Amino acid sequence: MAEGSHHLSNQIYEMGIVGIVGELLGNLNSRRTLQQFLLAFEEEDDDDDPLFVLLKQAQLLAEEESLMNMVQQIFSEICNSESHIFRPYQSHFRTDSGCNRMRTKEDLELHFGVEALRVFRFSLEQIDELMNVLQVPTSFIFCGHHCSGVEALAISLHRMSSHIRFLDLSYIYDLLPSFLSQIFGGFMLWIFSNFGENVRSFEHPWTVDRDWLELFASKLLEKGCPLGDCFGFIDGTHIAVCRPSRNQRSWYCGHHHCHCFKSLVIQLPNGILLSFGPFNGSQHDSSQAQDIQIDQLLSSNCSFPDRNFVLYADSGFAVDQNLITPFRRGRNHTDGEAEWNREMSRHRISVEWGIGRCKQLFQMMTNKNNLKCLMSPVSTYWFNSIFFTNLHTCINRRCQVSDYFDLEPPTLMEYINS
Numbered sequence: 240m241a242e243g244s245h246h247l248s249n250q251i252y253e254m255g256i257v258g259i260v261g262e263l264l265g266n267l268n269s270r271r272t273l274q275q276f277l278l279a280f281e282e283e284d285d286d287d288d289p290l291f292v293l294l295k296q297a298q299l300l301a302e303e304e305s306l307m308n309m310v311q312q313i314f315s316e317i318c319n320s321e322s323h324i325f326r327p328y329q330s331h332f333r334t335d336s337g338c339n340r341m342r343t344k345e346d347l348e349l350h351f352g353v354e355a356l357r358v359f360r361f362s363l364e365q366i367d368e369l370m371n372v373l374q375v376p377t378s379f380i381f382c383g384h385h386c387s388g389v390e391a392l393a394i395s396l397h398r399m400s401s402h403i404r405f406l407d408l409s410y411i412y413d414l415l416p417s418f419l420s421q422i423f424g425g426f427m428l429w430i431f432s433n434f435g436e437n438v439r440s441f442e443h444p445w446t447v448d449r450d451w452l453e454l455f456a457s458k459l460l461e462k463g464c465p466l467g468d469c470f471g472f473i474d475g476t477h478i479a480v481c482r483p484s485r486n487q488r489s490w491y492c493g494h495h496h497c498h499c500f501k502s503l504v505i506q507l508p509n510g511i512l513l514s515f516g517p518f519n520g521s522q523h524d525s526s527q528a529q530d531i532q533i534d535q536l537l538s539s540n541c542s543f544p545d546r547n548f549v550l551y552a553d554s555g556f557a558v559d560q561n562l563i564t565p566f567r568r569g570r571n572h573t574d575g576e577a578e579w580n581r582e583m584s585r586h587r588i589s590v591e592w593g594i595g596r597c598k599q600l601f602q603m604m605t606n607k608n609n610l611k612c613l614m615s616p617v618s619t620y621w622f623n624s625i626f627f628t629n630l631h632t633c634i635n636r637r638c639q640v641s642d643y644f645d646l647e648p649p650t651l652m653e654y655i656n657s
């Protein structure tokens with residue numbers, strides 16, 4: 240099998256050489272082309288290089304047959320030399336043996352080192368902790384493609400935290416772009432199926448436990464919030480996607496003038512984010528709240544005989560017993576009401592911080608060219624981004640929102656087991 244692969248590689252190289260010779264013979268300025276090669280070698284000051292000597296001789300040849308023989312000698316020199324890399328496009332920018340794949344934590348440390356924090360948003364020690372807490376299997380099989388758990392997590396975090404393409408990732412992880420796509424999509428679905436409820440469920444200790452609700456309300460009161468029973472903030476956000484080829488009307492948002500899907504986000508003072516959806520791009524925030532029955536969720540989990548805890552939203556939502564919005568501007572709008580609105584907006588901005596932090600950490604959600612809604616589960620990517628943002632908050636024990644309200648986020652195990 241190895242000999243067949245080697246023979247096939249030689250055939251590919253020979254096809255490449257035939258193309259090179261054809262271009263040289265068809266170009267009247269072939270001497271000029273060779274001169275450019277020579278200039279490149281002269282810059283390296285390596286006059287003893289056999290390849291340099293052969294090119295120097297080829298520059299003096301006039302007959303096509305002699306030029307053909309000389310190029311063939313150059314090809315042989317390239318193939319036999321260890322100091323030159325000759326990899327044609329047919330090899331898909333990867334090694335045949337996969338020797339550069341990153342299957343273990345040691346491979347990640349060798350390739351990235353201290354730069355892992357910038358590439359993955361988590362350090363190597365934190366990635367090791369995530370592997371243990373999330374109980375990531377040692378190996379995966381996605382549509383017949385085998386990979387390790389470390390490899391799947393690294394590829395997914397790298398893809399989510401940047402605008403990088405699978406073609407660019409293939410240079411780094413020594414895998415075909417199609418293989419990388421299978422790994423990324425499969426691992427995203429695995430994360431969502433196992434931990435999606437941590438993001439899309441309202442039944443957490445810090446949303447149904449009265450002690451947590453009272454702690455949140457007291458911290459907001461200490462910061463000067465005039466709404467004494469408020470324990471968090473809710474807002475809608477949109478995630479732009481690549482224009483779909485069909486059913487465009489349901490994806491188009493006339494307010495933002497783009498194709499997108501929408502989601503409701505709840506920001507808690509301890510830095511934890513909850514998200515609900517997805518919703519059509521044309522749907523209003525108030526309609527989204529009605530779809531998930533936010534009034535019933537709040538009344539059944541946050542109302543007690545002696546006290547009702549509330550969420551604060553912007554004026555796009557409908558007022559309810561547990562959902563408060565600003566005073567409406569009008570003829571009878573008083574200075575006191577205007578001051579109350581300004582004071583509440585100072586604290587409501589924290590939900591914008593949380594949404595912005597998620598999109599800043601995992602910038603794939605801001606690149607609509609990577610979000611093809613009819614070809615991949617784009618909403619799953621959004622909820623996983625929220626999930627990894629919460630993990631980032633828990634594992635670092637802080638974020639902008641938790642610092643502002645002087646609250647410590649839950650530990651990683653507390654959040655996973657919630």
